[in-house]
Amino acid sequence: MTTERVWQLAGGASLILGPCSTIMGVLNVTPDSFSDGGRYDKSVEDAVGAALRMIDEGAAIIDIGGESTRPGAAPVSAAEEQARVLPVIRELRSRTGVPISIDTYRSETAALAIEAGATIVNDVWGGQRDADILNVAAATGAGLCLMHTGRDRERDPDVIVDQFAFLKRSIALAREAGVADDRIVLDPGFGFAKTTEENLSLMMRMGALAALGFPLLAGTSRKRFVRAALGEDRGDPDVATAATSVLLRERGVSIFRVHAVGPTRDALAIVDAALGAMQDRTRS
Secondary structure (H helix, E strand, O other): OOOOEEEEOHHHOEEEEOOOOEEEEEEEOOOOOOOOOOOOOOOHHHHHHHHHHHHHHOOOEEEEEOOOOOOOOOOOOHHHHHHHHHHHHHHHHHHOOOOEEEEOOOHHHHHHHHHHOOOEEEEOOOOOOOOHHHHHHHHHOOEEEEEOOOOOOOOOOOHHHHHHHHHHHHHHHHHHHOOOHHHEEEEOOOOOOOOHHHHHHHHHOHHHHHHHOOOEEEOOOOOHHHHHHHOOOOOOHHHHHHHHHHHHHHOOOOEEEEOOHHHHHHHHHHHHHHHHHHHHHHHO
């Protein structure tokens, strides 16, 4: 069982991480995201409805993104990204108190999203592309997810060594900007410039990242390496995602970023119960 932590978020909100798994539901309001692109980008009501359904199914966080991060995706302007996400954040905030995360690497988008009601900043570049995003997180008190990426840089051939090198730099930059440690969560960035073999190795060695001292978030949902392990046109990627979540939970991950909440919720309920029973036996 992972150690209990309180993740401090903007606006005085917080989440308890550790004793039970936390699910982050993915809501992409884009036309071209690899899984749900084109489903929720045309209607604010459709997007909010999808988020509310995920909350009903057990999502404790909704992560909203306005630019696809899949390989080869066309970049969008900050204005276009903001036009997609801000109306959805405002409407969703008016209808639920569940924490909202903004999936962006742009400081301007992050600031506007927090003003609209988001309480978490989820940066797929770990604060190393637009450094001002760390200043936004510090000034607003937002929760901050720093993700590892292998894109556009030299990497160490050992996946764990590379994780430590990149994430330690992100942590140092966040602290320098004034972000408190109790607002930081780390994400190993499954699928971001990593081969299938590297992703699988990373998954099995995730326990090593506990040494960094921060709660861990994992986003394996429907990723290419999950589909590759299933084989072409075989199996259910959401069930396979749930299996990866079980393995990662056993290795100390607290937050699971998924597209389909139900399968992962049910799988994690079993592993949480088993880990809890084991902990109770250890105490007695």
